[in-house]
Amino acid sequence: MICFENVSVTYGGAGAAPTVAGVDLTVPEGELVLLVGPSGVGKSTLLGAVSGLVPHFTGGTLRGRVTVGGRDTRTHRPRELADLVGTVGQDPLAHFVTDTVEDELAYGMESLGLAPPVMRRRVEETLDLLGLAELRDRPLATLSGGQRQRVAIGSVLTPHPKVLVLDEPTSALDPAAAEEVLAVLQRLVHDLGTTVLMAEHRLERVVQYADRVVLLPAPGEPPVAGAPADVMAFSPVRPPVVALGRLAGWSPLPLSVRDARRRAGDLRTRLAGADAGAARRTGPAVHPKDAPWCAPGARDGSGARATPSAPATSPVSAPAPPPGGTDASGAGATGTGATGTDASPTGTGGTGTAAPGTAGTAGTAGTTGTASTTGTAAPGGPASRTPAAAPRGRRAAGKRGLSALFPWPGRGLPARDGAPDEETHDPTVLAQAARLGVRHGRVEALRRVDLVVRPGETVALMGRNGAGKSTLLGSLVGLVAPASGTVRVGGRTPHRTPPAELVRRVALVPQEPRDLLYADTVGAECAAADTDAGAAPGTCREIVSALLAGVADATHPRDLSEGQRLALALAIVLTARPPLLLLDEPTRGLDYAAKSRLVTVLRGLAAEGHGIVLATHDVELAAEIADRVVVLAGGEVVADGPTADVVVSSPAFAPQIAKVLAPQPWLTVAQVEAAL
């Protein structure tokens, strides 16, 4: 169907090195071929060559011959291949020509001049095939990421192309939306015999669906094609399940969780004896001294922050650290027990090994312990009541007006502090959101969200697209003003703090790191960052050199790769030395190598005492570095607990290793490796 004959593509002058070279490749009809390789090896170029956009649209020189369905792309322009090849780029929004779903689906057919009844029928079929029927009249701008991607795929499907070319179709999607899209692709390949050529960084999502994998090892090197298991055996990029297979020495390598699970019995027995503590050393360590769960005390404190009593609550609960510590982890166990994860008792901190029953008592103790400080009259009860008790406490604290009517034991506390929060704020809390609500117009983006971030802690915010992750990050840096509740970062209210001061307390790397870059060169960018942050000249450049070796001052930020640009943005916001660092979707578009560099950097920052909050869809990343996972849904916190507890139980958010080795609490290959 697709045939590359000795193809090489060169951009720029004659002397330039070819981006891809020596490509001899045949893709038979009806195959799903996955194109893998590190960033910048020319995957997109190769995909573009199939649709004729390379070189007709992008420029550059293509040598050799590419034929699709017998048509030579040299003589056929992209528009003349439009009935044969459907192309979906990385950003679906940039793909759309019209304004509503139905028009978009019809656009390609209109261009091809299909008869109106045919168009109508195919649009209806495609709406059903991709599950878009309810969205048919919706403006494209109002769709979520997964819906957009499905519409984009649908829009190229309606002309019934024989070949579908997809560039990173699931990179920007949450796990569930990615599943949707992949299910559609599966269906196309199986039911319609469509040939699919796809490039994707997130191999863990797609490799098991591929009939064949084409590996581009390095720029300008010829590709290696073969069965997925064979190629994965030596691929520099590989999903965790393959890495686990390599570690365990399985052959053929497993590609899916199911394959691996069926083999893993032996490994599980070997690991059963291993010290689970080892996992904690290398993996998502639960900091023993930092409460892994929003301890009831902390939560009540956060609730009380609405009143001036907040700073005072902490000192009161502080004098009794041992019970505080216990009830914290006890509550953690209870909370996750409620979500059904008691299968992984070793996941929690030191005390978390307790069986659900003991956890219950710990939780009870915790409640009674905190009751005295906040005045919640919730006596010890069954463990299941613990979560309910905490909200009650918060509600009480929030209703300041009412509290005058009731002689709360804790009421004396507000009187104690007249001093501004600045001086008295608890240094062990970097950021705190209490009953935070945010509205965008009529939409309630966040509702009653509580979050506490402590130094040295890494928190992963997860949840589907549009769940409010970015909004929560935005409200922590003052981009979004809360509609209700409070946010405190370093003792200040972010949206009322002048930006120049706020950068010293909190930094956010937005989803598109490019948004932070204005200057023409890396050097100028660094100099500007130093002035912005009021840091000594050269501070930013030092950080850049540490994060990003070998980038010259004169480089234009636009010429950096996705990972390099992220590192530059990170360096810029770190120049002001903020104790709290927020990252929005940091691994979007990063290959495994760039990702592991990022993980190293973030671990280093956490070890220095930075608090890190990252919003991510990347469950593997969360498993690797997060101490705590907070799951948002519809603007509410639906789970908050140690990574192992939250993530292992969830079918959507569990990393592959957890799925393979469940019920054991291993999350990453590195943990397993250390344990073996």
Add this chain to the structure above:
Amino acid sequence: MSRRPVSAPAGEPAPQADVPAPADVPAPAGGSARPHGERRPGRLLGGLPDPGPAGRAGGREPEPGSGGSPPDASGRYSRRAAHRPVAGGGLRAPGADRSNALHAGAWWVWALGLAAAASRTTNPLLLGLLVAVAGYVVAVRRTDSPWARSYGAFVKLGLAVVAVRLVFSVVLGSPIPGTRVLVTLPEAPLPDWAQGIRIGGRVTLEQMVFALYDGAKLATLLICLGAANALANPARLLKSLPGALYEAGVAVVVAMTFAPNMVADVLRLRTARRLRGRPAGGVRAVLQIGMPVLEGALERSVAVAASMDARGYGRTARVPPAVRHTTTALVLGGLLGVCAGSYGLLATEGAGYGLPVLLGGLAAALGGLWLGGRRQVRTRYRPDRWGPRAWLVAGSGAVVAVLMIRAEAYAPGALHPGVVPLTVPALPLWPAAAVLLGLLPAFVAPVPPKEPSS
């Protein structure tokens, strides 16, 4: 039993509001102009001869059956069956969806009709009535789309026009001879060469009233256009352009979707400045993010261009060179004719040949466009249909205009209330009744769905 009545009245002028797809099917995948042209007469004559009576009636059978009432008179029954949107709730307008969406052109004809009527009168009561009619229709039939919100802007623009007209009248004086002096402003002495221009001086009540009437007329015109803008989907309107102008239409549509994206970019980048510790507001912020915004827009347009190219934009049919050349000649010649004709019309000595040349040029240009459309292979997906409701909407506007023009003949005094002997304007009965006809769309146009509550 219900099969017979449906297929029987072939000549019955039952308006086929929503002919199901099969009725429109016979158009093969031909040129784009053909199915369009074919459909219109169908509407005009009240329904195509049914291509497959049995099949269609069979498909429809359950529907009337569930309606309950037996087909006592075949004509009545078939009208109900054909008039399906009306059938459910008697004569109430149906909820709007894609299939019964009113043709954007109908709204424009209606609004232009009202505007034409407004241009014929200076009676503030009639003008107010026109504004009220347009406003009411907009209020009950507009959607929740961004362009629908433009109505308010047009109303404000209209008020601004009135205000400006009044200010000019006060400052620059007016040739209206008036006796009731409101105030006398100091008059600025002007040199001789500026004779005829006056700054300041007497301000009379008559002149103010005249300016008010005049401004109100202009404001009403604007508000009528605003109503069309708010009611008709501009993208759909562009889709109704002839094939040869399709490219221009797409360019406009893409530009329309770009503008909001660019605004979003600006907002995002401005807030991102906060992250660098710089203030988000101020002129400097806008200047600094200008470059990234433009870069982003450029990148996006390149991406859209690539996507359009890969999806077959710009595929053309092969047409014989003779046709191509004829097209060029017709369009160019026609446009020249239009220019020459308009010149002739405006110049005093060419009045004789002006009109014929203009019309000839127009015809030639339109012929060229039609011929040029044959290069287009593209077809149209679910174009808005010009159904009976569109006729009613467009017709109501046209009738308002025609009646108002007629009224100008029989009641000129009522349409242009006197200013110089200042009179209280009266509301002439028949013209007012004519204006009220413009309310028809509020009852026949499909009702847009209520906005989602969230």
